[in-house]
Amino acid sequence: MKSLGNLGVSAARIEDDIAALAAITDPDRPYTRRAFTPRHAEGRDYLRRRFEAAGLATTIDASGNLIGRRPGASPGRGTIMLGSHSDTVPDGGRFDGIAGVIAALEVARALHDGGIALDHDLEVVDFLAEEVSIFGVSCVGSRGMAGVRPPEWLSRRQGDQTLEQGIAEAGGDPHQVARREDVAAFLELHIEQGTVLEAAGLDIGVVTAITGIARIEIVLEGRADHAGTTPMGRRRDALVAAARLVTAIEAEATRLAAGPRYFAATVGEFEMLPNAANVVPSHVRLLIDARSQDAGDLADFSAAIEAHADALAEATQVSIASRRISDAGAVPMDAGVVSALDDAVGAIGATGCRLASGAGHDAAFLARISRAGMVFVPCRDGRSHAPEEWAETDAIALGAAVLLKTVQTLDTQGKGQADGSHSG
Amino acid sequence: MKSLGNLGVSAARIEDDIAALAAITDPDRPYTRRAFTPRHAEGRDYLRRRFEAAGLATTIDASGNLIGRRPGASPGRGTIMLGSHSDTVPDGGRFDGIAGVIAALEVARALHDGGIALDHDLEVVDFLAEEVSIFGVSCVGSRGMAGVRPPEWLSRRQGDQTLEQGIAEAGGDPHQVARREDVAAFLELHIEQGTVLEAAGLDIGVVTAITGIARIEIVLEGRADHAGTTPMGRRRDALVAAARLVTAIEAEATRLAAGPRYFAATVGEFEMLPNAANVVPSHVRLLIDARSQDAGDLADFSAAIEAHADALAEATQVSIASRRISDAGAVPMDAGVVSALDDAVGAIGATGCRLASGAGHDAAFLARISRAGMVFVPCRDGRSHAPEEWAETDAIALGAAVLLKTVQTLDTQGKGQADGSHSG
Numbered sequence: 086m087k088s089l090g091n092l093g094v095s096a097a098r099i100e101d102d103i104a105a106l107a108a109i110t111d112p113d114r115p116y117t118r119r120a121f122t123p124r125h126a127e128g129r130d131y132l133r134r135r136f137e138a139a140g141l142a143t144t145i146d147a148s149g150n151l152i153g154r155r156p157g158a159s160p161g162r163g164t165i166m167l168g169s170h171s172d173t174v175p176d177g178g179r180f181d182g183i184a185g186v187i188a189a190l191e192v193a194r195a196l197h198d199g200g201i202a203l204d205h206d207l208e209v210v211d212f213l214a215e216e217v218s219i220f221g222v223s224c225v226g227s228r229g230m231a232g233v234r235p236p237e238w239l240s241r242r243q244g245d246q247t248l249e250q251g252i253a254e255a256g257g258d259p260h261q262v263a264r265r266e267d268v269a270a271f272l273e274l275h276i277e278q279g280t281v282l283e284a285a286g287l288d289i290g291v292v293t294a295i296t297g298i299a300r301i302e303i304v305l306e307g308r309a310d311h312a313g314t315t316p317m318g319r320r321r322d323a324l325v326a327a328a329r330l331v332t333a334i335e336a337e338a339t340r341l342a343a344g345p346r347y348f349a350a351t352v353g354e355f356e357m358l359p360n361a362a363n364v365v366p367s368h369v370r371l372l373i374d375a376r377s378q379d380a381g382d383l384a385d386f387s388a389a390i391e392a393h394a395d396a397l398a399e400a401t402q403v404s405i406a407s408r409r410i411s412d413a414g415a416v417p418m419d420a421g422v423v424s425a426l427d428d429a430v431g432a433i434g435a436t437g438c439r440l441a442s443g444a445g446h447d448a449a450f451l452a453r454i455s456r457a458g459m460v461f462v463p464c465r466d467g468r469s470h471a472p473e474e475w476a477e478t479d480a481i482a483l484g485a486a487v488l489l490k491t492v493q494t495l496d497t498q499g500k501g502q503a504d505g506s507h508s509g
Numbered sequence: 510m511k512s513l514g515n516l517g518v519s520a521a522r523i524e525d526d527i528a529a530l531a532a533i534t535d536p537d538r539p540y541t542r543r544a545f546t547p548r549h550a551e552g553r554d555y556l557r558r559r560f561e562a563a564g565l566a567t568t569i570d571a572s573g574n575l576i577g578r579r580p581g582a583s584p585g586r587g588t589i590m591l592g593s594h595s596d597t598v599p600d601g602g603r604f605d606g607i608a609g610v611i612a613a614l615e616v617a618r619a620l621h622d623g624g625i626a627l628d629h630d631l632e633v634v635d636f637l638a639e640e641v642s643i644f645g646v647s648c649v650g651s652r653g654m655a656g657v658r659p660p661e662w663l664s665r666r667q668g669d670q671t672l673e674q675g676i677a678e679a680g681g682d683p684h685q686v687a688r689r690e691d692v693a694a695f696l697e698l699h700i701e702q703g704t705v706l707e708a709a710g711l712d713i714g715v716v717t718a719i720t721g722i723a724r725i726e727i728v729l730e731g732r733a734d735h736a737g738t739t740p741m742g743r744r745r746d747a748l749v750a751a752a753r754l755v756t757a758i759e760a761e762a763t764r765l766a767a768g769p770r771y772f773a774a775t776v777g778e779f780e781m782l783p784n785a786a787n788v789v790p791s792h793v794r795l796l797i798d799a800r801s802q803d804a805g806d807l808a809d810f811s812a813a814i815e816a817h818a819d820a821l822a823e824a825t826q827v828s829i830a831s832r833r834i835s836d837a838g839a840v841p842m843d844a845g846v847v848s849a850l851d852d853a854v855g856a857i858g859a860t861g862c863r864l865a866s867g868a869g870h871d872a873a874f875l876a877r878i879s880r881a882g883m884v885f886v887p888c889r890d891g892r893s894h895a896p897e898e899w900a901e902t903d904a905i906a907l908g909a910a911v912l913l914k915t916v917q918t919l920d921t922q923g924k925g926q927a928d929g930s931h932s933g
């Protein structure tokens with residue numbers, strides 16, 4: 086890996102902050118610091134102190150996001166924002182989201198240490214409740230900042246607490262519509278949660294797009310015959326039909342993945358009835374999770390699966406019905422920001438590649454209100470959402486160095502330069 | 510269907526008895542009359558009265574079986590026994606088991622009406638607890654009569670009742686070893702619980718063998734990667750591997766079923782973990798229910814599945830482990846009895862075929878202590894173990910006529926003629 090030498094960032098500071106936050110967890114379930122729980126507030130207290138120690142003016146916005154601000158030299162120029170999230174899933178890791186908040190903070194510290202003035206204001210953000218929280222929804226803070234948090238979410242309830250109360254208790258103002266209009270660019274560092282970088286031995290992934298996530302539910306109905314007395318060839322076995330469909334789903338996804346754009350599809354949910362040893366299966370429900378960076382690829386996939394299902398239903402006399410449960414479209418990252426990140430990787434002597442993000446991130450919502458970009462750093466074995474999650478401090482520091490360089494490049498660009506041309 | 514004309518049996522009596530027993534059910538759950546419950550005792554009271562009305566000396570044996578006896582002309586000649594079971598599964602039908610008890614009773618009534626004396630003693634039997642009962646085991650009474658009821662079963666418990674108590678309350682003597690040595694031949698009529706006879710438009714199925722039932726458990730272990738970020742081709746998806754195995758299981762079973770002997774295999778149980786939309790499946794457990802009338806076919810099948818599993822594990826890097834959970838061997842019916850049943854079908858002018866029984870029956874245990882045979886009658890759509898179960902009264906009566914003729918044929922055969930030769 087590239088030596089951190091004189092890149093301006095401190096791996097030691099990053100390591101200290103990550104370790105300090107790792108200690109703020111439900112003790113029996115490392116690492117658990119869910120949004121809307123006292124542990125999260127404890128983590129926020131730590132972050133607030135560190136933001137303030139870095140000279141940032143620290144507030145909570147109406148959407149419940151923790152923001153540390155460093156004013157720029159040219160008021161009204163706009164804001165360059167960096168950040169991620171400090172909340173975890175239950176039994177999660179120490180790096181997912183946290184690495185991005187700390188890397189953002191480190192950029193602010195490096196600018197300060199280097200006496201580097203920016204024209205734009207700089208903000209470091211810990212977005213509220215990025216992970217699916219106790220209220221069952223995700224990216225609460227970033228949706229709020231982008232002005233697209235659904236109003237009906239406020240009444241979502243867990244026990245005797247509503248999301249409305251949770252946002253208020255986090256210091257937000259849930260009834261204030263809070264779309265930011267001043268964010269010129271947004272950068273997020275995140276662990277890859279995959280194995281592409283590790284397998285290729287690369288330092289940095291420059292994210293080209295956050296894939297859309299479509300969920301397709303398929304229900305197969307056969308007939309619950311006696312498994313002993315019903316001859317082969319006289320059955321309507323829903324599992325046999327489902328098995329052929331699962332094979333087809335994998336084949337179609339692999340076909341699209343071999344093309345130029347990211348594509349993945351997984352049958353993550355699968356239930357069979359009646360699930361008795363001596364009864365031919367009569368019912369299967371399965372759920373496909375399809376990730377695509379292109380609506381055309383998703384349509385291709387859906388049409389191919391429908392065609393397989395129709396042929397299968399005909400051949401097996403098992404009825405097959407599918408429906409699209411949800412469909413969050415792909416979000417491309419800003420082309421100019423992607424270029425600037427690429428250039429920064431090369432400028433600091435690191436190795437990298439472009440890749441799509443198969444997981445959702447706050448950046449997907451920031452892309453609605455700014456020119457957004459993301460960088461990935463390698464994580465061991467791709468493991469995430471588990472205590473085994475691991476990223477090297479030096480890898481995160483290298484990522485912070487890429488962000489630092491890119492911030493400076495973007496600072497020389499103003500509003501109106503959205504075509505990606507940039508000087509320096 | 511063959512007219513019942515002058516065959517000696519009464520469809521009307523059969524219909525009355527079946528209707529009367531159908532009325533003895535948990536009222537909310539037709540048709541439910543489980544062994545070791547008061548409803549079953551109520552059904553037994555009805556049967557006892559009908560046995561006695563037919564002139565049978567009625568007792569409960571040590572194994573809890575209800576027996577109606579008609580002494581023969583030659584004491585010590587042996588017993589020709591007919592019967593089935595009156596207990597049902599929950600939400601079961603009116604014919605499974607019951608048709609056989611009533612058909613057996615009708616044979617006794619027809620012999621009486623016709624003034625036909627037999628050399629052998631004749632017994633009509635309602636075996637105790639043929640279906641899987643509240644104690645979780647099946648064929649309790651027939652195993653007892655064959656002397657093979659496992660002693661440890663007596664302590665099986667449901668709530669505050671043991672099987673030992675259940676047998677005693679049914680009138681048996683659970684500690685008496687009660688293997689019968691005097692049964693020359695046993696005949697059981699049962700609904701087919703399949704669709705072969707109905708589809709072929711045939712009256713009677715002469716059962717050649719009761720298939721063995723083998724249960725094979727297979728566990729597949731992959732890796733629970735993030736469904737979004739893990740590229741196709743870098744996964745160890747246990748469901749994708751399991752789907753290919755299910756397809757192979759169906760293909761191998763179909764191959765064997767196309768041969769000269771009955772074969773069926775069903776994946777009746779299937780569970781997948783973690784079963785979350787955005788996680789690649791890491792674990793599948795499936796259970797194969799394999800029915801075969803030949804141990805060689807079962808070995809062929811097992812070996813073929815093992816070979817598929819080995820190749821699949823290699824190709825997918827998903828580990829696959831299988832183990833034989835249980836294996837009840839096939840039970841051939843007596844060749845001479847099968848011939849006699851065939852001849853009887855022809856003699857009364859009915860149509861029939863030979864076929865294997867894919868389901869277990871009391872006859873499987875009676876085959877250990879006698880020359881055993883079974884006949885099937887068609888049931889609508891093969892439906893069984895459900896209130897929709899239906900067999901025509903005339904079909905049952907025709908089956909009773911076949912049994913009646915066969916009893917007379919077998920009566921002319923004595924012990925020592927087990928090679929199947931018979932006069933008349």
